[in-house]
Amino acid sequence: MGVDSTMGVEISNYYLYEPSHAAPAVFSALIGISLILHLYQNFRYKFWRVTFFMVWGGLVFLIGWIARTVSSYHTGNLNLYIVQTIFIYAGPPIYSAAAYNIVGRLMNYLPMHTPLNPNRVLILFVYLGALVEGLTAAGGAKISAANGRFDVMESGGTLMSVALLLQAVVETILVSMVGLIHYRCANGGAPVPPNVRRLCITLYGTSTLVIVRCICRAVESFTLYKAIAKCEGGSCSSAIRNDFVLTHEWYIFVFEAVPMVLFTFWLNLLHPAQCLPRVKTRYLDLDGKTERMGPGWIDRRSQWKTFADPLDLSGVLKGKPNNETFWVQPEKWPLAEDGSFAAGTATNVGGRRARLPSKSTPDTLSESV
Structure with missing residues (x-):
């Protein structure tokens, strides 16, 4: 990060290095390629509702790295420096919102193994993500435009640190939720379907990348905060320019660019649309093979109770969740007509359908898939 150690003096380089x-041009190209692939796959699978944030996050992240590439030639341009700082910081939280959507769709696909209301959990994660995004943007703007005002830099660094730690906590909760669903599925009496196993492993990996990025960026932010606290006589030159983390550019490439590039390419190679149905009311039957068109998550409580306790934590803690267990009566819900994602016979690609027997009872269909 660039730091202005004096006020009223024109700065020729806002970075603490050349x-x-x-490098930023290479990362811009990689992020751009991944963004194009996500656009293609969203059109191909018609999975916009779930993975739209991969496109939005990719666009924001790409703008950040393009701005950094241009800024590297104009190191004294404050506006370019502010743009690259804010957009690079803002991209990863938006990417994470895509993971929240994926987990929400996984919970709807496996309602019998879901501890909480999938739709409310998704809303909670999205709001927390929006909070992270807001804190990130505010903190980045403060630091980038501090112009030597150390109190402003300190407040900006605090906001950035809080945002990074909050995102790491949210990602940890997300991984824990996926782990619990995976565990329940493995102990549900039927083998874990390949599509569920594949998706869980993907979410473990992508969330780990985000957590690593958040921790390392938080270290950078706290390092800057400590360096600023050591400033004496209105100058931060000796305190900041001798710090290893702040004065080596490879740190941002290794712990910001690389994890998020891996994150976005991982979700391109193992796209969730290959594992989950487009319609969220479609769920996996207890046999671990058949898929049915259910009613979706139904909360039996009154409106004021759902408002007071949206996640139904009181029911979960008592061991008696207040939701309809529609999956225990599979005969009431029609079979999915285009195969099964669990058996690898269904697809979200438009115009394609799996070839299955035209007339099948639930028993014979389970055997056929």
Whole structure:
């Protein structure tokens, strides 16, 4: 991060090093390629409702790295420096929102193994993500435009640190939720379907990348905060320019760019639309093979109770959740007509349907898939 150690003096370089020209250009290209692939797959699978944030996050992240590439040639341009700082910081929280959507769809696909209302959990994660995004943008703007005002830099660093730690906590909760669903599925009496196993492993990996990124960026933010606290006589030169983390550019490439590039390419190679149905009311039957068109998650409580306790934590803690267990009566719900994602016979690609027997009872269909 660039730091202005004096007020009223024109700065020729807002970075604490001579920034690379090639590295941000390479990352811009990689992020751009991944963004194009996500656009293609969203059109191909018609999975916009779930993975739209991969496109939005990719666009924001791409703008950040393009701005950094341009800024590396104009190190004294404050506006470019502010743009690259804010957009690079803002991209990853938006990427994470896509993971929240994926987990929400997984919970709807496996309602019998879901401890909480999938739709309310998704809303909670999205709001927390929006909070992270807001804190990130505010903190980045403060630090980038501090112009030597150390109190402003301190407040900006605090906001950034809080945002990074909050995102790490949210990702940890997300991984724990996926782990619990995976565990319940493995102990549900039927083998874990390949599509569920594949998706869980993907979510473990992508969330771990985000957590690593958040922790390392938080270290950078706290390092800056400590360096600013050591400033004496209105100058931060000796305190900041001798700090290893702040004065080496590779840190941002290794712990910001690389994890998030891996994150977005991982979700391209193992796209969730290959594992989950487009319609969220479609769920996996208890046999671990058949898929049915259910009613979706139904909360039996009154409106004021759902408002007071949206996640039904009181029911969960008592061991008696207040939701309809529609999956225990599979005969009431029609079979999915285009195969099964669990058996690898269904697809979200438009115009394609799996070839299954035209007339099948639930028993014979379970055997056929």
